[in-house]
Amino acid sequence: xxxxxxxxxxxxxxxxxxxxxxxxxxxxxxxxxxxxxxxxxxxxxxxxxxxxxxxxxxxxxxxxxxxxxxxxxxxxxxxxxxxxxxxxxxxxxxxxxxxxxxxxxxxxxxxxxxxxxxxxxxxxxxxxxxxxxxxxxxxxxxxxxxxxxxxxxxxxxxxxxxxxxxxxxxxxxxxxxxxxxxxxxxxxxxxxxxxxxxxxxxxxxxxxxxxxxxxxxxxxxxxxxxxxxxxxxxxxxxxxxxxxxxxxxxxxxxxxxxxxxxxxxxxxxxxxxxxxxxxxxxxxxxxxxxxxxxxxxxxxxxxxxxxxxxxxxxxxxxxxxxxxx
Amino acid sequence: xxxxxxxxxxxxxxxxxxxxxxxxxxxxxxxxxxxxxxxxxxxxxxxxxxxxxxxxxxxxxxxxxxxxxxxxxxxxxxxxxxxxxxxxxxxxxxxxxxxxxxxxxxxxxxxxxxxxxxxxxxxxxxxxxxxxxxxxxxxxxxxxxxxxxxxxxxxxxxxxxxxxxxxxxxxxxxxxxxxxxxxxxxxxxxxxxxxxxxxxxxxxxxxxxxxxxxxxxxxxxxxxxxxxxxxxxxxxxxxxxxxxxxxxxxxxxxxxxxxxxxxxxxxxxxxxxxxxxxxxxxxxxxxxxxxxxxxxxxxxxxxxxxxxxxxxxxx
Numbered sequence: 001x002x003x004x005x006x007x008x009x010x011x012x013x014x015x016x017x018x019x020x021x022x023x024x025x026x027x028x029x030x031x032x033x034x035x036x037x038x039x040x041x042x043x044x045x046x047x048x049x050x051x052x053x054x055x056x057x058x059x060x061x062x063x064x065x066x067x068x069x070x071x072x073x074x075x076x077x078x079x080x081x082x083x084x085x086x087x088x089x090x091x092x093x094x095x096x097x098x099x100x101x102x103x104x105x106x107x108x109x110x111x112x113x114x115x116x117x118x119x120x121x122x123x124x125x126x127x128x129x130x131x132x133x134x135x136x137x138x139x140x141x142x143x144x145x146x147x148x149x150x151x152x153x154x155x156x157x158x159x160x161x162x163x164x165x166x167x168x169x170x171x172x173x174x175x176x177x178x179x180x181x182x183x184x185x186x187x188x189x190x191x192x193x194x195x196x197x198x199x200x201x202x203x204x205x206x207x208x209x210x211x212x213x214x215x216x217x218x219x220x221x222x223x224x225x226x227x228x229x230x231x232x233x234x235x236x237x238x239x240x241x242x243x244x245x246x247x248x249x250x251x252x253x254x255x256x257x258x259x260x261x262x263x264x265x266x267x268x269x270x271x272x273x274x275x276x277x278x279x280x281x282x283x284x285x286x287x288x289x290x291x292x293x294x295x296x297x298x299x300x301x302x303x304x305x306x307x308x309x310x311x312x313x314x315x316x317x318x319x320x321x322x323x324x325x
Numbered sequence: 326x327x328x329x330x331x332x333x334x335x336x337x338x339x340x341x342x343x344x345x346x347x348x349x350x351x352x353x354x355x356x357x358x359x360x361x362x363x364x365x366x367x368x369x370x371x372x373x374x375x376x377x378x379x380x381x382x383x384x385x386x387x388x389x390x391x392x393x394x395x396x397x398x399x400x401x402x403x404x405x406x407x408x409x410x411x412x413x414x415x416x417x418x419x420x421x422x423x424x425x426x427x428x429x430x431x432x433x434x435x436x437x438x439x440x441x442x443x444x445x446x447x448x449x450x451x452x453x454x455x456x457x458x459x460x461x462x463x464x465x466x467x468x469x470x471x472x473x474x475x476x477x478x479x480x481x482x483x484x485x486x487x488x489x490x491x492x493x494x495x496x497x498x499x500x501x502x503x504x505x506x507x508x509x510x511x512x513x514x515x516x517x518x519x520x521x522x523x524x525x526x527x528x529x530x531x532x533x534x535x536x537x538x539x540x541x542x543x544x545x546x547x548x549x550x551x552x553x554x555x556x557x558x559x560x561x562x563x564x565x566x567x568x569x570x571x572x573x574x575x576x577x578x579x580x581x582x583x584x585x586x587x588x589x590x591x592x593x594x595x596x597x598x599x600x601x602x603x604x605x606x607x608x609x610x611x612x613x614x615x616x617x618x619x620x621x622x623x624x625x626x627x628x629x630x631x632x633x634x635x636x637x638x639x640x
Contacts, residue, residue: 167340169613172606178592180355263574265593283473297470304465
């Protein structure tokens with residue numbers, strides 16, 4: 001075929017004038033996370049949850065500092081005639097020997113300020129929850145991603161281990177731990193570390209099975225990327241959403257477990273306090289001093305509410321249904 | 326189907342055996358003294374150890390323990406209920422726990438289903454909102470907290486129910502604990518049923534049935550409920566397991582002589598009782614594995630796709 005030079009005719013191309021450019025509407029491309037955030041903040045419940053959780057966290061940090069008392073300080077006051085050994089005072093400004101002192105939540109049976117103790121307890125619970133869930137996330141995520149990526153024999157063996165670990169109730173793990181570990185925060189943390197990673201690993205594995213067939217993984221492998229690089233640098237960022245959702249639901253579980261173990265008597269030990277141990281003390285005095293149990297229970301319930309709302313909101317924001325848009 | 330069930334049962338038994346082995350070895354090799362030493366002299370401890378065969382090689386001990394276990398014998402406790410065979414103690418506790426737990430599961434499932442169905446049928450109305458609030462409450466407040474309130478108001482302030490569990494008035498005194506135990510099951514089942522029902526009601530085949538002129542209870546029963554109930558079977562298993570954990574505190578609060586309270590006594594007392602921990606550990610694991618097994622098999626029966634994909638994995 002003969003090569004002919006094409007001569008452009010008017011109408012083939014047209015130079016845009018400035019006016020035409022400005023009529024073009026440009027939308028900034030929205031990043032994935034920005035979209036998630038928009039959806040999250042549009043959800044009223046999720047915002048309520050976030051506000052609740054943030055308030056509790058701030059109070060847990062500042063509450064004990066704002067109080068003139070220490071969480072383990074037994075408040076004594078001198079009467080006009082004799083010394084009162086300890087002050088048991090209901091919520092509010094008290095009269096009698098404690099005139100002028102304000103105990104917002106009252107004092108406990110030994111005369112320790114419950115406002116301070118409640119927030120100190122919330123602090124302990126939150127620290128336990130965040131620390132263990134964070135470590136569990138790292139363990140479970142790596143485990144699930146590796147198991148899912150390699151598949152075959154590796155996956156088989158790793159999943160059998162998960163199956164066995166999953167068949168042991170948390171209670172049994174705690175009881176065996178109680179044989180050789182001293183009761184206290186350590187026991188709670190180890191028990192949570194041993195159980196909570198399993199759910200995380202299942203989610204991570206399922207995500208990996210979805211992801212590993214995608215073209216970008218194949219491309220990366222063709223270009224010679226190492227397995228670990230593909231798993232942690234390329235697939236991990238794409239699976240982080242569901243993992244964070246799972247984390248949000250694991251935090252309430254951790255708080256519940258801590259409260260439960262402390263209530264039973266193998267968790268946080270006196271004079272240290274946590275939400276669970278405060279409920280336990282409150283329960284012991286419920287017939288005589290019923291106000292004591294109210295504040296820790298309220299904080300526990302609000303915490304659970306907040307985290308559950310955030311988790312729900314996050315899940316919906318990550319996978320928005322058509323009707324919500 | 327038979328092959329599927331057989332395979333599941335076999336796997337469960339192997340898992341249980343492994344767990345028993347691991348538990349036994351862990352309990353035996355852990356540092357610590359199985360006997361509360363303040364009350365016993367060194368000589369007594371040596372004698373006691375020899376009597377219970379704690380100085381034999383660990384595999385010999387395990388063999389002996391396992392053979393006894395197959396005969397249904399858990400041995401004796403090391404510090405709790407001194408000298409009494411664990412079996413005797415366990416049998417009372419198991420019957421108490423199982424009856425209360427059973428009532429709680431029935432209550433929870435029945436009320437939960439009812440609530441969920443009514444909420445779904447009245448979508449957007451008052452009942453639906455009530456169901457949502459109720460299920461949120463059930464998830465945020467642990468059952469034992471609920472029990473503390475019930476006990477305070479209906480047994481202490483208004484002394485209508487007994488303050489503590491009374492085995493002689495079983496039905497009457499099991500109302501409060503079973504109610505509070507069932508709270509979590511109830512709210513989860515209600516929420517789950519509602520969401521499943523709503524999803525099914527929006528599906529094409531229900532719309533088709535409606536357009537053919539089907540209405541009322543026949544539509545709900547034959548088309549909606551049947552399909553909505555399938556996934557609920559899967560949540561029931563974990564819920565029953567959660568109930569086991571919840572029972573621990575509920576039994577402690579209400580003074581019920583059950584396995585949960587026994588577990589608390591075994592781990593939170595002055596000395597941890599090794600043999601009780603072992604026995605209860607095996608019991609709880611067996612229960613847990615059993616429940617999971619039943620759920621697996623049920624799910625395989627209800628939804629054949631699961632079975633196919635499970636056997637497909639092997640080939």
